Amino acid sequence: MSLKSKNTGLVPGCYTLSCIPGREIKASLGVIEYTLTFTQSEPAEKVTQAFEGLLERALSQGAHSVVNVRLETSIYRPFFGIDSTILFAYGEAVLVE
Numbered sequence: 688m689s690l691k692s693k694n695t696g697l698v699p700g701c702y703t704l705s706c707i708p709g710r711e712i713k714a715s716l717g718v719i720e721y722t723l724t725f726t727q728s729e730p731a732e733k734v735t736q737a738f739e740g741l742l743e744r745a746l747s748q749g750a751h752s753v754v755n756v757r758l759e760t761s762i763y764r765p766f767f768g769i770d771s772t773i774l775f776a777y778g779e780a781v782l783v784e
Contacts, residue, residue, distance in 0.1 A: 698735060698738035698739050699742075700742045700745075700746075700751070700752045700753065701738045701741060701752070701756050701778065702752065702753065702754045702755075702756060704755075705754055705755050706754065707752060707754060707781075710783045710784060711784040712754070712781045712782070712783055712784075713781075713782045713784055714781065715779055715782075716748055716749065716750050716779075716780040716781065716782065717779070717780060718778070718779055718780075719741060719744050719748065719750075719753065719778060719779075719780045720775065720777040721741040721744055721775075721777070722773065722774070722775050722776070723736060723773070723774045723776075724763075724771055724772070724773050725771065725774070726769060726770065726771055726772070730772075733772075734774070737758065737774050738776065740776070741753055741756065741777070741778055744780075745778075745780035750780035750781055750782060751781065751782050751783045752780075752781055753778040753779065753780055754779050754781055755778050755779045756776065756778035757777055757778065758774065758775070758776050759774075760772060760773065760774050760775070761773045
């Protein structure tokens with residue numbers, strides 16, 4: 688089952704809400720995570736990439752969608768001074784009706 692046709696978020700199948708509008712969550716498969724590290728790039732592209740990576744990971748575990756998606760960021764400056772941004776995405780992989 689795919690939710691790609693009923694999207695209300697940035698990436699079809701990923702929701703920051705704890706529910707999916709118009710759908711019933713049958714079961715939770717647990718929390719999943721996805722991490723990206725990048726230097727200079729468009730942040731919007733990386734956010735989309737994080738959502739897509741999170742959904743791919745959920746689908747590979749048999750889930751239909753991801754809810755309660757959250758993002759955390761951090762900037763890491765190694766000794767030589769080139770900043771790296773770490774983007775950590777996590778959410779709950781779920782089965783839906």
